[in-house]
Amino acid sequence: MVDADQTIVIVGAGLAGAKAAETLRSEGFTGRVILIGDEREHPYERPPLSKGFLIGSAERDSVFVQQTAWYAEHDIELHLGQPVVHLDPAAKTVRLGDGTVLPYDKLLLATGAEPRRLDIPGTELAGVHHLRRLSHAERLKHVLTSLGRENGHIVIAGAGWIGLEVAAAARGYGAEVTIVEPEPTPLYSVLGPELGGVFADLHREHGVRFHFGARLAEISGQDGMVLAARTDDGEEHPAHDVLAAIGAAPRTALAEAAGLTLAERSAGGGIAVDASLRTSDPDIYAAGDVANIEHPLSGGRLRVEHWANALNSGPAAARAMLGRDVSYDRVPYFFSDQYDLGMEFSGHAAPGSYDQVVCRGDVGKREFIAFWLSEGRVLAGMNVNVWDVTDPIQQLIRSGRTLDPDRLSDPTVPLASFLE
Structure with a gap:
């Protein structure tokens, strides 16, 4: 009661x-x-x-x-x-x-x-999308299915997690995809220049086109429908639909x-x-x-x-x-699945906060763990197609210990050994 x-x-x-x-x-x-x-x-x-x-x-x-x-x-x-x-x-x-x-x-x-909105001409046209709510996803799923059947094009503004995941979905349906991103690599603010290229290569292998160093400047259309998207450096990309994935x-x-x-x-x-x-x-x-x-x-x-x-x-x-004693100190965590790549990311390493990125495993084969270090301390870790390592990665972040980067990069050295 x-x-x-x-x-x-x-x-x-x-x-x-x-x-x-x-x-x-x-x-x-x-x-x-x-x-x-x-x-x-x-x-x-x-x-x-x-x-x-x-x-x-x-x-x-x-x-x-x-x-x-x-x-x-x-x-x-x-x-x-x-x-x-x-x-x-x-x-x-x-x-x-x-x-x-x-x-x-x-x-x-x-x-x-x-979702942040594109502040450019043409956003009132049918075919301009955001993805935040279930209704958005239902609409976008229908759009991608149609684009795949008709060899249609979608232009995605933003190469963050949402932009990349939607790109992977769109390619799965057979749609043509162009991603416009002002930074030099995908996920630049999260992974930095060191590892963003891994995701660029992954998507290029699946037919995604990138236009780095530019922003969308205008969406043009006819009879209320999207026809093309123009960037601020003067290039024009054919488009039947546009997704704004520029953050929230x-x-x-x-x-x-x-x-x-x-x-x-x-x-x-x-x-x-x-x-x-x-x-x-x-x-x-x-x-x-x-x-x-x-x-x-x-x-x-x-x-x-x-x-x-x-x-x-x-x-x-x-x-x-309810009056309980609470100190919220969870290590930030997220995951992503794109094509045959699965990854988990733990911690937080803002640009400028780290001085070294160390990888163990095979980056070329996309089977590795990356660590963002500051003076030898682990700020964040990302495991790509390597599983059951989230707990030790988070323990390393929590420990604040100064580690030897050479040993950390050696896959023959168990992660648990750094916690002993």
């Missing part, structure tokens, strides 16, 4: 919000739990939108966090298709778009991020209007929270893509937009709201 004396409201019905609601119940909270989402869909996970669901290896139902009936069975009150339009920390209420006002004792903001911005408008402290853009932006995921208001917490965490492991602020962070920070925030 629900105890109506205590109410926790969760704004954002994505993975972080749904996992927070689940944790509140599993931890024994008997008060009201209200989960609010601006989409009509029940909470779902986003990685399949550019992976399994998009390529057709996973069914639509597989993306959902829980079965529909689970929420009622666990007394989770759902308000779907309803944005929160106002947060009043003084009154401790939120107002929904339909005028409903809901009180809270504790509030979790899990509002996520939204944390959805902070609600928090900002309520007077909560935001993190500096130079530190990743988002809502500033401490290690317990508490905001500048002691009764308001934030988790998932929107939260910029005072991270105990990194020694600074960190905002992470990946699946594992939503999966783990939502429950951590729930426990903190």
